[in-house]
Each structure stands twice: as structure tokens, then as C-alpha cells.
Amino acid sequence: MTVTQGTILVVDDDQPVRLVLNALLETEGFGVLEAADAKSCLRLTYENRPDLVLLDIMMPGRDGRDVCRLLRDISPELPIIMLTALSDEQEKVGRFQDGADDYITKPFHNDELIARIRAALRRARQAPQRRSPGYHDSCVDIDFDARQLTVNGTPGSLSPKEWRLLENLVTHKDRLVSREELLQYVWGKSCEKEYRYLKVFISHLRQKLGDTAKKRRYIQTAREQGYIF
Known part of the structure; x- marks a missing residue:
């Protein structure tokens, strides 16, 4: 079959699972690479640059x-979908905090998995090449092109999802951005009602920008509507 959909790296130590996923993905027109452990995963990613x-x-x-x-x-910018048997909500939030673009809980339906893969690939391919010009004031320096954050002269660190969330807010500076818009932009349409995830990430961003409960200088909340930078 001619590969037209892109290349997927499947990382699972369970060989039967890899075989099933390989067959499913090839049937849907994807090229497939397989890794059974972290070392192989990192090597194949570096050498082959999967989609x-x-x-x-x-x-x-x-x-x-x-x-x-x-x-x-x-x-x-590599799209990563986590396969997990965990169903606890806090664990799911943790997957996003680790840098995953999406997660799917085992056992899953094949149609759902393929739909999430295509959605993640579509978001990656539609991502703008030019980023926000950034934001600078006496306390905070944000450079989206270089992925650099400095707060009161101290370098900070953001996860890929935090960068994407902050970029959306800064791009629409002084405008209310709805919760649904932020969720869909950062995680995709399947997560546009996951308000708890968004609340957790906004809290992390505030901490890293130096915002406190008493003094929220950068990210303001419009109750049950969205957020304003």
C-alpha cells in the first residue's frame, strides 16, 4: 500500500500490541516504526523523524x-499520543503536563484511535510557522521563537502545552479568550469541554509568570467564560 498519511512510531513493550497497532495503522495508510523500549524509541525518533x-x-x-x-x-513539536490503562483524572492531567498532545485509555476503539491520530497530525501541520512576536515588560520577557521565558531576570521553563497556551493568550492580548477556544487550540476539538485540564495549566502558567492569588498581573479570569492576558 502506498503510504500517504505519514509515519507513526509505535512504542510499547508488548509485542502483540505492537503487531495489532502495526496492522491497523498500515491498513489506514500510515507507515509504521516499532520500538519496545525507551532507547529504541529515542534512536528511531532521532534517525527517522516520525510524524x-x-x-x-x-x-x-x-x-x-x-x-x-x-x-x-x-x-x-512532535505530536505524542499516550496509551494508558490509567483512568484517574489527575493522572490524565499529568500526561498533558508531561508534554503529551493527547491520551487514549486502553482498551480503545480503533476508530477513536485513528481519529485522534489524524486530528493530532492535522493540528501539527496547520501550526503557524511564524509565532507571536512575544511579550516584554519590566518583569517578564517571553520569546516564542526561541522558546525562552525570563521572569525577574531568572530563566523559566514551560512544557510544550504551556507554551502553546501562553502563545494563544498573548496573541489575543487584552481580549477575552474563551475556555473552549483555548482547549481546542491547545488540545483539539475532542477536549474542548475539559475545563479542569485548562484550569490546572492556567494555574501552572500563573505560578511560572509570578502571578499570585492576591496579585494576578498577567492572566485574568472571566468566571465560567475564559481568560485574558
């Missing part, structure tokens, strides 16, 4: 969370 990674969270040695963070060092 998306399907990453199982429960693996021996380095688990999926560690691997996800390492993948971000190799390719910050």
Missing part, C-alpha cells in the same frame, strides 16, 4: 512519562 509517536505509559525501565519529556528535547 507522530504512539507511546505506552507503562514500560519497564524508563516509563512513558520520562520518554515523553526526552522526546520533547529531540523534537519539541
Whole structure:
């Protein structure tokens, strides 16, 4: 079959799972690479630059969370979908904080997995090449092109999702951005009602920008509507 959809790296220590995913993805027109551990995953990502990674969270040695963070060092914009048996909401929030673009809980329906893969690839391909010009004042310096944040002279660190969220807010500076718009922009349409995820990430951003509960200088809340930078 001619590959037209892109190349997917499947990372799972369970060979039967890899075989099933390989067959499914090839049937849908994707090229497939396979890795059974973190070392192989990182090597294949560096050498082949796949279009998306399907990453199982429960693996021996380095688990999926560690691997996800390492993948971000190799390719910050690489779409990553976590495969997880965990159903706890806080664990799901943690997957996004680790840098994943999406997650899907096992067992999953094939149609749902393919739909999420295509949505993640579509978002990656539609991402603007030119970023926001950034933001600068006496306390904060934000450079989206260089992915650099400085707060009161001290370098800060943001996850890929935090960068994308902050970029959307700064791009629409002084304008209310709805919760649904932010969720869809950062995580996709399937997550546009996951307000709890957004609240957690906004809280993390505020902390990293130096905002406090008593003095919110940068990110303001419009109750049950959205946020304003």
C-alpha cells in the first residue's frame, strides 16, 4: 500500500500490541516504526523523524512519562499520543503536563484511535510557522521563537502545552479568550469541554509568570467564560 498519511512510531513493550497497532495503522495508510523500549524509541525518533509517536505509559525501565519529556528535547513539536490503562483524572492531567498532545485509555476503539491520530497530525501541520512576536515588560520577557521565558531576570521553563497556551493568550492580548477556544487550540476539538485540564495549566502558567492569588498581573479570569492576558 502506498503510504500517504505519514509515519507513526509505535512504542510499547508488548509485542502483540505492537503487531495489532502495526496492522491497523498500515491498513489506514500510515507507515509504521516499532520500538519496545525507551532507547529504541529515542534512536528511531532521532534517525527517522516520525510524524507522530504512539507511546505506552507503562514500560519497564524508563516509563512513558520520562520518554515523553526526552522526546520533547529531540523534537519539541512532535505530536505524542499516550496509551494508558490509567483512568484517574489527575493522572490524565499529568500526561498533558508531561508534554503529551493527547491520551487514549486502553482498551480503545480503533476508530477513536485513528481519529485522534489524524486530528493530532492535522493540528501539527496547520501550526503557524511564524509565532507571536512575544511579550516584554519590566518583569517578564517571553520569546516564542526561541522558546525562552525570563521572569525577574531568572530563566523559566514551560512544557510544550504551556507554551502553546501562553502563545494563544498573548496573541489575543487584552481580549477575552474563551475556555473552549483555548482547549481546542491547545488540545483539539475532542477536549474542548475539559475545563479542569485548562484550569490546572492556567494555574501552572500563573505560578511560572509570578502571578499570585492576591496579585494576578498577567492572566485574568472571566468566571465560567475564559481568560485574558
